[in-house]
Amino acid sequence: MVTTTTPIPPDQACSVTPVVEIIFSRWTTPILWTLNEYGRHRFVELERRIGTITPKVLTQRLRQLERDGLVVRTYHPEVPPRVEYEISDLGRSLAPLFAVLADWTVNLDRVEQARADFDARKGAA
Amino acid sequence: MVTTTTPIPPDQACSVTPVVEIIFSRWTTPILWTLNEYGRHRFVELERRIGTITPKVLTQRLRQLERDGLVVRTYHPEVPPRVEYEISDLGRSLAPLFAVLADWTVNLDRVEQARADFDARKGAA
DNA sequence: TGCACCACTTTCCTCTAGGTACCTACTAGC
DNA sequence: GCTAGTAGGTACCTAGAGGAAAGTGGTGCA
Known part of the structure; x- marks a missing residue:
């Protein structure tokens, strides 16, 4: 706040x-x-x-x-x-940044899931 | 290559x-x-x-x-x-990513310098 | 003679993200 | 009655990014 x-x-x-x-x-x-x-x-x-x-x-x-x-x-x-x-x-000093980004790709499934849930809620409403 | x-x-x-x-x-x-x-x-x-x-x-x-x-x-x-x-x-899982980004801001000076050098070279040529 | 290659450059055109401005419903306060 | 405050929604419009396509220049190769 x-x-x-x-x-x-x-x-x-x-x-x-x-x-x-x-x-x-x-x-x-x-x-x-x-x-x-x-x-x-x-x-x-x-x-x-x-x-x-x-x-x-x-x-x-x-x-x-x-x-x-x-x-x-x-x-x-x-x-x-x-x-x-x-x-x-x-x-080359960006390498750690790209590494963290690459690590985060494991969460893409969760984003997909969140989108599906959101669209389902909106579709139902 | x-x-x-x-x-x-x-x-x-x-x-x-x-x-x-x-x-x-x-x-x-x-x-x-x-x-x-x-x-x-x-x-x-x-x-x-x-x-x-x-x-x-x-x-x-x-x-x-x-x-x-x-x-x-x-x-x-x-x-x-x-x-x-x-x-x-x-x-919240993006926090490490933002941390790395914040660390990289120390390099903004080098970017500024590179731009100045580049523009000076182009201006001279 | 003419095409291909490379690393662009130039011209033209489209498309859409984002800005401006106005609108909604509801109530409190003057 | 009028305004302000809240969380947006909607219609319209413009600027600028980006795409498509063709050109450039010198050479090698067929």
Whole structure:
């Protein structure tokens, strides 16, 4: 319970939000996870592995992650051109986070169950 | 490096994506974090604490989290009506995850630095 | 001659999440 | 009679993210 007298900082209600925006914005999770789990990838390799991502969005997200220092881009001026993406040291520091997330997947069944129960209650009512 | 012969499951490229979608979709993080950190809240208390969220979206997200079994809603048929939201046992199991996220906030400086470096390189080029 | 390859870029278009604003029922208080 | 407070619901609208498809440039290969 919150007392109304508590001064609440307006835009800093949740201290972890900035981290979440960097790491868990759309498409960044599978990219980071893939690079962390399977190492260096070329552009088309990432594209094929993630499957449904379009090259435009993949480029956008890789630039963003490179700018944030989570991914390292290496350009080889060959013909045809070759570019390799790998996770940075900073990106590697996310490993414990991914580990905790992976652990939590055991609870997905409980989420499924909760959804079924909720829908059944609403359907009955 | 990935060999092209490796069979890649098309939509299951990243095993943690389902978890991320449940927990880190837009607005759900501050809601879960607040309820986990500060306990039970009424609707307006959440609204005021999070600050910029609109009642419509807050309702949507609370319903979704209730359906997923992460939040428990208690309705008191008084006048005026009173509704309380608190985190469920399942939601409480996210605590280690939030702890790791909070730890990682120390790296936000490095992200800032990386962005500054990146922008400086691009500006020079 | 023309297609394929790679790593994008550009243009156009769609779709939907989220914002704005207003509405509900009920009562207490002025 | 009018307002405020509570917990939302509903209709409408817009901005922006993201998808689809085609282009680019230099070379190797048929």
